[in-house]
Amino acid sequence: MVPVRTNRAPLSHLIAAAAMLSAAAGLAGCGGGGGGNPAGGGTKDTPGGTPPVVSGSLFVPNYRSELIAARQWDKAVITVGFVPPTADSRGAVRNVAPLVQEAISLWNSKIGQNITYQLVSGADADVVIRWVPAGELPAEAIGRTLVTFRNDDQVLIGADVRIEQSLSDSFQVQVLAHELGHALGIEGHSAVTADLMSSRAHLPTVVTSRDQNTVLLAYSAAAPVPGRAVHGLDRASTSTATSSVLH
Incomplete structure (x- = not known):
């Protein structure tokens, strides 16, 4: 068996301004609309989002050219599970299920006709989320995603997400949604700060x-056929995304 090769590529540096940990701010990059028109035409984003606009085989506007890679899952439904955070000093365990579901719903409402996230019980899932103390993440990070993909065809076979457990609920949803974007196969970031997958984010x-x-572009013409035989699992690579705090 060929050894697993691990690539530690920093896919994500989602920034949260420490002075902005209030209802008005968030990580830095997630927010309402604002994509503008790409060269050659397209549509302008709106706060509520707009339906995908197809030009030939392209969905525009998009930022595919700004990414390092855009991998895909070889299935239409991606399961998401989580390990609940540990109890706090008072013995209370935070109810994170609604936060995970909210982050999942944000993506499903936009891409559900092509690929869907499904929340399941436990950690036996395609994407597994865990909450950890800040000290267990890379320096100054508030979130991290590790995706595993097959070397031969770049198809995703797993994702591990870690979230800093002390974040507020609104920040939890922000970081979860951003990291779930990486778990979909987005390696890199949008240059437009209004986009969820920008390296800077904000609320809402x-x-x-x-x-x-x-x-949708990543899962369109270039998408692998769902249900095809799984192969190459002994030759897998991993990439890491981290979400960082700005001093």
């Missing part, structure tokens, strides 16, 4: 039409 958390179109 919105999947913009540029986020939507970028994923």
Whole structure:
């Protein structure tokens, strides 16, 4: 068996301004609309998002050209499970299920006709989320996604997401939604700060039409056929995404 090769590529540096940990701010990059028109035409984003606009085989506007890679899952339904955070000093365990479901719903409402996230019980899932103390993440990070993909065809076979457990609920949803974007196969970031997959984010958390179109493009003509035989699992690579705090 060929050894697993691990690539530690920093896919995500989602920034949260420490001075902005209030209802008005968030990580830095997630927010309402605003993609603008790409060269050659397209549509302008709106706060509520817009339906994908197809030009030939392209979904526009999108930021595919700005990414390092856009991988895909070899299935139409991606299961998401989580390990609940540990009890706090008072013995209370935070109810994170609604936060995970909210982040999932943000993506499903935009891409559900092509690929769907499904929340399941336990950690036996395609994407597994865990909450950890800040000290267990890379320096200054508030979130991290590790995706595993097959070397031969770049198809995703697993994703591990870690979230800093002390974040507020609104920040939890922000980071979860951003990291679930990486778990869909987005390696890299949008240069437009309004996009969810920008390296800078803010509240409210919105999947913009540029986020939507970028994923739909990745899962369109180039998508592998769902249900095809799984192969090459002994030759897998991993990539890491981290979400960082700005001092």
